Amino acid sequence: MASRLVRRCTCLLREAARLAPAMSPVGQPRLTRGAPRTLTSSATSPSSHLPGSLSELVERGQVFTPYPERQEVDHLIERATQPEEILALLGGGHCLHQNRAALMVIQLSRLLSEKPKDKALLIKDxxxxxxxxxxxxxxxxxWHGTLVKLLRSLYALGLPATSKELQSVEQEVRWRMRRLRYKHLAFLAESSATYMQEQGSQELLAELLVHLERRWTEIDDGRTVVAMMVKIGHLSQSLMNRLEDKCLELVEQFGPEELRKVLVMLAAQNRRSVPLLRAVSYHLVQKPFTLTKSILLDLAYAYGKLGFHQTQVFQRLAADLLPHTPSLTSSEVARCTKSFAFLKWLSLPLFEAFAQHVLDRAQSIALPHLCNMLLAFARVNFRPEREDQFFSLVQSSAPPAPSPSLPLMLNPPRRSSSGLAGVRGWTSAKEPWAQR
Structure with missing residues (x-):
C-alpha cells in the first residue's frame, strides 16, 4: 500500500512539474511561444488518463446516496387509520424500499397501541x-432513526423474544451503537428499557447503558437529561451520577415542570444530592415561575421526603398554596400537611387554612386523612384557633373500640407547657387507624 501511494504521488508531482511554467535559473521568466498550460480535470488533460489522478479522486468523493423522493405510498402509510390499510399496500404493486417497510411496521404499532387483542391477531397474520x-x-x-423506532415498535407489538426478526433488529442496533446519535440512544432507552427487561434483552440494555454513560457529555438539552433520569436513572448508579452532573450544568434552562420532575425523581429514589437540591431551590426562589397546584404539592412532597430544609422555598410554597386551599381535596390537604410536618416547618396561615378545610368538610373527610392531619399538627406543635371545635370533630369521628386506652385517647387536649399533652395519646396509639 505504501509503495503504491508513493508511485501515485510521484506521478502527480511529475505531471504538475511538467505542466507548470518553467523558470530560468537566475529567476528571470523565460519567453515561450504559447500560454502555459494548467492542470484541469477535463477529459483532454493528460492527467485525467492516470489511474490515480486528482480528477478521479474528486469524482469518487462526490458519490452519495440521496434521500428517495416522497411518493404516493409514503402518504398512504402516514394517513392510514386502520391496520388493513397498511397491510393492503403489500399487494398493491407499490415500491417498498427498506425504509418504507419499517415505517409500515411503526405505523401498525401506533394504530394498535391500545388494542392488545388486535396485536395478537396481527402477529398471526x-x-x-x-x-x-x-x-x-x-x-x-x-436509517438510524427509523431503526430505533422499529425496535421499539416490535417490542410494543409483543413479538416473542425468540422471534428471528426481533433478534435481527436487536443485533443490528448493537452493531450500529457507536454510530447512532445520542438522541437516538436516549429515545431507545426512554421508550424501550422496560420492554428490554420484560423480553430478557439484558445484554442489549447493559450495552445501551454503557454507551449512554460514556457519551453523557453529548447531552445538550434539559428535556433529554430529565427524561433519562426519570426513566432509566435507577438502572445504573454510575449513569445516574453522570446525569446529575449534567442536570446541575443545565438546570438554568429548566422550567417548573422539569424542576418538579427532578425533585420527585430524587425523592422516589431517595437520592439526597445536596448540590442539585441547592441549585433547584435557588432557581425556585429567584425565578418568577407560575407554579400550579399539582406542582406545589409535588414540591412539598419531595422536600418532605428528602428532609431538605430551605426556608425561602418553603415560604414561597406556603404563600402560593394558600390561595389554592379551597380547591384542594381532603387527600391533598392531608398529604401537604404531612410533607410540612416531616420538615418540622410551620406556616400559621397555611395550617389554619388546613384546619378550616377540615371543619368545612367535617361530614365527608375520611378518618385516615383526619388522623394524618392530627399527627402532623402534633409534630409541629400547632393548635388551631378553633381547637375545641376541631378536637370535638376528632372525637366524634373516632370509631368505637374495646381498647381500655381509647377513652384516654379521645379526651379533648388540655393545655400544658409542652403543648402536646392532649395529642400524645394519638402518636402512641396501637390501633391501626390511629397509626396511619
Missing amino acids: ARFQHLLRLVNSQINAV
Missing part, C-alpha cells in the same frame, strides 16, 4: 409475517 421478512431482508439499509 400471514401478511404481517411477510412484512417482517421484508424488513429483515433489508435491515442493513434502514
Whole structure:
C-alpha cells in the first residue's frame, strides 16, 4: 500500500512539474511561444488518463446516496387509520424500499397501541409475517432513526423474544451503537428499557447503558437529561451520577415542570444530592415561575421526603398554596400537611387554612386523612384557633373500640407547657387507624 501511494504521488508531482511554467535559473521568466498550460480535470488533460489522478479522486468523493423522493405510498402509510390499510399496500404493486417497510411496521404499532387483542391477531397474520421478512431482508439499509423506532415498535407489538426478526433488529442496533446519535440512544432507552427487561434483552440494555454513560457529555438539552433520569436513572448508579452532573450544568434552562420532575425523581429514589437540591431551590426562589397546584404539592412532597430544609422555598410554597386551599381535596390537604410536618416547618396561615378545610368538610373527610392531619399538627406543635371545635370533630369521628386506652385517647387536649399533652395519646396509639 505504501509503495503504491508513493508511485501515485510521484506521478502527480511529475505531471504538475511538467505542466507548470518553467523558470530560468537566475529567476528571470523565460519567453515561450504559447500560454502555459494548467492542470484541469477535463477529459483532454493528460492527467485525467492516470489511474490515480486528482480528477478521479474528486469524482469518487462526490458519490452519495440521496434521500428517495416522497411518493404516493409514503402518504398512504402516514394517513392510514386502520391496520388493513397498511397491510393492503403489500399487494398493491407499490415500491417498498427498506425504509418504507419499517415505517409500515411503526405505523401498525401506533394504530394498535391500545388494542392488545388486535396485536395478537396481527402477529398471526400471514401478511404481517411477510412484512417482517421484508424488513429483515433489508435491515442493513434502514436509517438510524427509523431503526430505533422499529425496535421499539416490535417490542410494543409483543413479538416473542425468540422471534428471528426481533433478534435481527436487536443485533443490528448493537452493531450500529457507536454510530447512532445520542438522541437516538436516549429515545431507545426512554421508550424501550422496560420492554428490554420484560423480553430478557439484558445484554442489549447493559450495552445501551454503557454507551449512554460514556457519551453523557453529548447531552445538550434539559428535556433529554430529565427524561433519562426519570426513566432509566435507577438502572445504573454510575449513569445516574453522570446525569446529575449534567442536570446541575443545565438546570438554568429548566422550567417548573422539569424542576418538579427532578425533585420527585430524587425523592422516589431517595437520592439526597445536596448540590442539585441547592441549585433547584435557588432557581425556585429567584425565578418568577407560575407554579400550579399539582406542582406545589409535588414540591412539598419531595422536600418532605428528602428532609431538605430551605426556608425561602418553603415560604414561597406556603404563600402560593394558600390561595389554592379551597380547591384542594381532603387527600391533598392531608398529604401537604404531612410533607410540612416531616420538615418540622410551620406556616400559621397555611395550617389554619388546613384546619378550616377540615371543619368545612367535617361530614365527608375520611378518618385516615383526619388522623394524618392530627399527627402532623402534633409534630409541629400547632393548635388551631378553633381547637375545641376541631378536637370535638376528632372525637366524634373516632370509631368505637374495646381498647381500655381509647377513652384516654379521645379526651379533648388540655393545655400544658409542652403543648402536646392532649395529642400524645394519638402518636402512641396501637390501633391501626390511629397509626396511619
